[in-house]
Amino acid sequence: MPELTYREAVRDGIAQAMRADDSVFIMGEDIAEMGGSMGVTQGLLDEFGPDRVRNTPISEMAIVGAGIGAAMAGMRPIVEIMYEDFLTLSLEQIVNQAAKHRYMSGGQVTVPLTIRTQGGAGWSPGAQHAQQLEAWLVHIPGLKVAYPSTPEDVRGLLWTSIQDDNPVVFFEHRLLYPVKGEVPETLEPIPFGKARVVREGTDVTVIAIGPLVHRALEAAKQAEEDGISVEIVDPRTLQPLDEETLVASVKKTNRAVVAHEAVTRMGFGAEVTAVLQHQAFDYLDAPIERVGAKFTPLAFAPVMEQFVVPNAGDVLDAIKRTVGK
Amino acid sequence: MAKVERETVVGEGTLREFLHDMLLIRRFEERVEERFRAGELPGFLHVAIGQEAVAVGVCRAMEDDDIFASTHRAHGHTLARGSNPRRVMAELYGKVEGVSHGYGGSMHLYDLEHGNYGANAVIGGGLPAVTGAGLAFKMRNEPRVAVAFFGDGATNIGTFHESLNLAQLWRTKTVFVCENNHWAESTPGWQHSPVWDDMSKRALAFNMRSIKVDGQDVEAVYAAAREALEYARSGEGPVFLDIPTYRMHGHYIGDPQVYRSKEDREAAAYHDPIPRLRERLGLSEEEFDAFDEEAHRVVEDALEFAKNGTDPQPEDALKNVYA
Numbered sequence: 001m002p003e004l005t006y007r008e009a010v011r012d013g014i015a016q017a018m019r020a021d022d023s024v025f026i027m028g029e030d031i032a033e034m035g036g037s038m039g040v041t042q043g044l045l046d047e048f049g050p051d052r053v054r055n056t057p058i059s060e061m062a063i064v065g066a067g068i069g070a071a072m073a074g075m076r077p078i079v080e081i082m083y084e085d086f087l088t089l090s091l092e093q094i095v096n097q098a099a100k101h102r103y104m105s106g107g108q109v110t111v112p113l114t115i116r117t118q119g120g121a122g123w124s125p126g127a128q129h130a131q132q133l134e135a136w137l138v139h140i141p142g143l144k145v146a147y148p149s150t151p152e153d154v155r156g157l158l159w160t161s162i163q164d165d166n167p168v169v170f171f172e173h174r175l176l177y178p179v180k181g182e183v184p185e186t187l188e189p190i191p192f193g194k195a196r197v198v199r200e201g202t203d204v205t206v207i208a209i210g211p212l213v214h215r216a217l218e219a220a221k222q223a224e225e226d227g228i229s230v231e232i233v234d235p236r237t238l239q240p241l242d243e244e245t246l247v248a249s250v251k252k253t254n255r256a257v258v259a260h261e262a263v264t265r266m267g268f269g270a271e272v273t274a275v276l277q278h279q280a281f282d283y284l285d286a287p288i289e290r291v292g293a294k295f296t297p298l299a300f301a302p303v304m305e306q307f308v309v310p311n312a313g314d315v316l317d318a319i320k321r322t323v324g325k
Numbered sequence: 326m327a328k329v330e331r332e333t334v335v336g337e338g339t340l341r342e343f344l345h346d347m348l349l350i351r352r353f354e355e356r357v358e359e360r361f362r363a364g365e366l367p368g369f370l371h372v373a374i375g376q377e378a379v380a381v382g383v384c385r386a387m388e389d390d391d392i393f394a395s396t397h398r399a400h401g402h403t404l405a406r407g408s409n410p411r412r413v414m415a416e417l418y419g420k421v422e423g424v425s426h427g428y429g430g431s432m433h434l435y436d437l438e439h440g441n442y443g444a445n446a447v448i449g450g451g452l453p454a455v456t457g458a459g460l461a462f463k464m465r466n467e468p469r470v471a472v473a474f475f476g477d478g479a480t481n482i483g484t485f486h487e488s489l490n491l492a493q494l495w496r497t498k499t500v501f502v503c504e505n506n507h508w509a510e511s512t513p514g515w516q517h518s519p520v521w522d523d524m525s526k527r528a529l530a531f532n533m534r535s536i537k538v539d540g541q542d543v544e545a546v547y548a549a550a551r552e553a554l555e556y557a558r559s560g561e562g563p564v565f566l567d568i569p570t571y572r573m574h575g576h577y578i579g580d581p582q583v584y585r586s587k588e589d590r591e592a593a594a595y596h597d598p599i600p601r602l603r604e605r606l607g608l609s610e611e612e613f614d615a616f617d618e619e620a621h622r623v624v625e626d627a628l629e630f631a632k633n634g635t636d637p638q639p640e641d642a643l644k645n646v647y648a
Contacts (some may be wrong), residue, residue: 062487065453073461105435106426107645165648
C-alpha cells in the first residue's frame, strides 16, 4: 500500500473528486498559487485551472454562502476556511442557511457542500488560530461533521463528504498534516457514521477524535507497561455518530475515557458520555473520564499552551483513574 | 425550455397583466393582514404593500430558468414569479399543500419549480447564495441569471458587501435588486446609511454597473430589469438595481408605527403604484373593478384552499433534516 501524509491524502481526495466530476470545484483564501496556508491544495491550480481552483477575497460569509448557492444550483463545491477560528465569521451562513435550506423548503433543496477547515494547538499560534470548535457545529441539525485522524480516513471521508447531498463541515488538524500513513492503492470511500476500532483492548475504551487518537495510542502503549489493556475507538464522524460501536466497546471493557483537544466543558465528549451512561449504564465499573483542554483561551507562551492542551499523559492519567491505579 | 421573447418596451396587453399581478399581490396581502389580525395565522408576517411594482416588474422580466432569493417580505416576489396563490396561502397556514409544505412559513417561501430558491429571514442572508448560483451559471456557461431581492437595511450587513465584491470580481450572473423602501424595520434610511437616498453609490464602490429606476412605475422597473438581466446573462457581470419604493404599511402586521409620522405614511400612500398604473392604462372604473374582482376571487379561492388544507403530522417535524 502506498504511504501518504495526511496533507497529501486530503489533496489526493480533492483531486480525485475533481477528476471524477466537473461539478466539483474548490474555493478559499490563498488556495490557488500559494496552495493554501497549510500547503494542502498545492498543485491543484496547475491541474484544474483558475475556474475550478478559486482564490477568494477574505470573505468567509461569501465563501461559504457562494458555496451554498452553487451547491443549490447543482455544483458540488468544496470551500476552505483557512482556520476554524474563522468559521465563526461564516457561522450565520453555515447555521442559518446551509443547515436549514433543505428543511425550510420542505425537502425541495439540496446543499451538497463540503466546508473544509483546520485548527489545533501545539505551535503557539495564540488564542485566535488554534481553537477546536467541532462541538458548535455538531449541535446543529442539518449539518454533518467529520473529523478524521489518519491519511486513509481523511481521504476516504473527504470523498464521501463531497458526494454527500448534505452540507458537511470537515475538520482537519494542523499537527496531523505531516503524519504519514498507508492508504489503499485505489481510493476507498469511507461511509459516514462508522467508527473505527483503532486498537483493541479489554480493560478500558478510549473514545478519541483528531490528534487525541494519536495521543491515546501513546498513552495506551504506556498503560500496557502497567498491565492495562486499552481499546481505542475513533468515531471519525461526529454527526452521524456510530453509537453502536462506541457502546459495544464500552460494554466489553466496562470503562471509558472520552478525549478531544477542544475544551472539555460542553465539548463533544459530554455528548458521548451521555450516550454511554444511557446505553451502557449497567456495564460501567467506573465513572466515565473526560480529557480535553482546560477552560481557558489558548495562551501564546509554549509552557502555558502545553499546560492547557491535553497530551498523552493526560489520557494516561484518565485511563488509570478508570481502573483505580 | 422554450424561451419567451420579451420586449423591453411593454405593450398594453403586458401592462394589463402587470396590473393583474399587482392587484393579486395587493389583495392577497390585505387579506393575509386581515386574517392574521383575526388570529388565524401562526407566527408573524411582513407585507410589502406599496412595493408591488418592484416584485412584478422584476419577476416578469426573468426567464423561466432564472432563479431568485427573497426576503422576509416575500409574498409579492413569489406570486409575481408565478407560484400558485393557493399553495402560497397554504404555506402561511402551515399546511402540507404549502409551497414549503408547512416547514417554512411566510418568511421561508420556497418554490424551486418557479425559480424560488428561498425567502430568507436573516437580513442579507441570501445574498451570498445568489452570488454562488450566479457563479454556477457562469461556470457552466448557462444562459441563466440569479436574482437577489433585499432592502436598504441589508446594505449595511457584511454579506451584502462580501457578495457584491465577489460577484463583481468573478463577474457572476447575478442581479442585485435593492428595494429601497427607506425603512430598516423602524429605523429610517437617514439613520442607518450615509447613502440612504442614493444606494447606487454602494455599487460604485465595487465598480459594479447600477441602474436606478422608480419603483412605483412597473413599466420602468420591467425595462430596467430586462436590461440588467440581459447584461448579467451575457456574462459581462452583475448589475445593481437601485429601486426606491414605498412601504405603505408597518414593518410587520400589527406594527403600530409609532416611529413614523402621519406625513410619511401619507406620502407613501400617495406613491401607490396601482392607481398610477391604472391611470397609465386609462382604465374606466368598470374596467378596473373587473381586474379587482378577479384578484379578490383568486385570493378567496386561495384562502378557502388553505383553510381546508392538510395539517402536517407532528412527527413530520423530524423529516427533511437531511437529504
